Amino acid sequence: MFQRSKTITIKNMVTFRYITIVLMITVLPLILSVTASANKTLTDQLGRHVTVSDEPQRVVSLAPSITEIVFALDQGHRLKGVTTYSDFPPQAVKLPKVGSYVQLDLEKIVALKPDLCIAIKDGNPIAVARRLESLKIPVYAVNPGNLESVMQTVQEVGELLNVQEKADKLVQSMNLRIQKVKSLVAKTTYRPRVFFQIGVSPIVSVGTHTFSNELIVLAGGKNVAQGPIAYPRYSIEQVLALSPEVIIITSMARVAIFKQVKAEWNRWPNMPAVRNHQIFIEDSNLFDRPTPRLVDGLELMVKLIHPELFEGTK
């Protein structure tokens, strides 16, 4: 009787040991995995605290520029929804649309069950962001205003998606290319007057606080429309008075209209830009979307403003 009970206790102890081992094996990784997939809390560019999962897998981008940044970090597979005008890279076109960035369709966003929405302050209605958050969908807002903050944004998106290394590399190469342009432009002190036209009727240009202005200045030009108004309007007369040496017309899609605009400027042969055939039509997305492609826009801009700097290399 006594012996029997002893064997039982020994048996019990053995099973207990087993159980602890089994528990150790199963529960510990569970705990670890729970802590690993735990959320992280970040501060977005509007100073709001946003708690997102460590590896967001269902991301909805609320602006074309954000779509581009996510693709630039090779994380396009995580995008489950984008906005109407997300046209770059071409893969983005096929993704489900959640409305345009100024008129978002809340229900479509929610139906995609996102674990992260990335919003842009300039354009996205604040009401939609607030309602998404009230539906427990984290919204990380970015607010890039210049090249520097675009690179900052790339890094933050990298952190959000847990691909910091890729983001760092991308920013490094952007920085390198910008430095190259800077040292190239430093070779000359000549600063041609540039008129950057983004609107046809009325004629609209870009003020000081725009990406395009920053690119013009970095590319060694002088933006004749500099001023506190972001998108000032001009009459033909005013433009003639500014006598721009380079006119860059950015087109959205309908190139035909812009060819007409170019023809229109050609009616004024006294304008230096017309005399020297310095009127160009370019893709607007390279100059006003806060994405890594702004650097492409910068490199293009230098070639347009300072073609003489490239004569030797040809």
Added chain:
Amino acid sequence: MITAKPVLLKRLFLISFFLLIVLMVVMFLGLSSGPTQISIRSVFQTIVGIRTSDSMMHSIIWQIRLPRVILSALVGAALSLGGLVFQALLRNPLAEPYILGISGGSAIGAIVGILMGFSRFPGVSLTAFSGSIATLLLILAMSSGQTILKKDALLLSGVMVNAFCAAVIMFLISMTQDSRLHNIIFWLMGDLSFGDMQQVGILAAILLPCFFLVFWLSNPMNLLLMGKEMAQTMGVHIKLVTVTLLVATSFMVSATVSYCGLVGFVGLVMPHLLRLVFGPDHRVLVPACILGGGTYMVFCDFLARILPKQGEIPAGVITAMIGAPLFIYLLKRSSK
């Protein structure tokens, strides 16, 4: 002030009950349509509460579609009632907040409020209210004197006030250059998509007392329609009633405008239809207009969401497309 005759009460009850059922059916229709395909059965199950497993569907129906449907019902009710009151007070079948320019005036006020960076409530609502009161005074001043009740004078002054308001709105829009521009333009066309429960609650808190006030004054409205002397001998304080009704209506209209922009002609369609069916007694018409107007607006919003393949049409476009031809028809008929 409501003389409670049993026949009237019974009729009131029956009509309200019938219209309430119709409203419920249309609201259900509104709840079951949207960009995401959810079958009517699962919508019903979610509403009744049988099905609670899918949290996505749950939040789409309860937190996205429901506020919108309630918002539409409130807006439709307020605007229909506004039309009814104006038609009674001005004794003009074509009077309506939008046509008279009251909506336009509150839109100016609201845009000024938005541009000054006020929040929707109370800031924008108050500027919208002052805008609507200003236009109301302007219209009354313009059409006062001998010709106060002449249809053409009133309509013409309304058209002119509207043209002026449109010009001011255009001016304000052309001066706006930042991202608020898009918001203002969508909002102006009558946008019902941004309501959440909190906003809907505030709007309901503004509108419901006005509904009761107008209902309370429905019998004096009947008497006013019989003529001023008649009303006076029946003990109606004409000035007080008129002013109260006008202010309450302008208040309702400006509240709806500050929430969802210019939704036109709603105050024309429903009062006329209901008057045709239920007769001219305002004690019945007021609750009928509240329920019927709500139904109409929810239905228009439903159309606005299902008609286009991509995105949605602003609800104001739909109401104007239905209302403007009706207006022309009424004008033609009344001039015969």
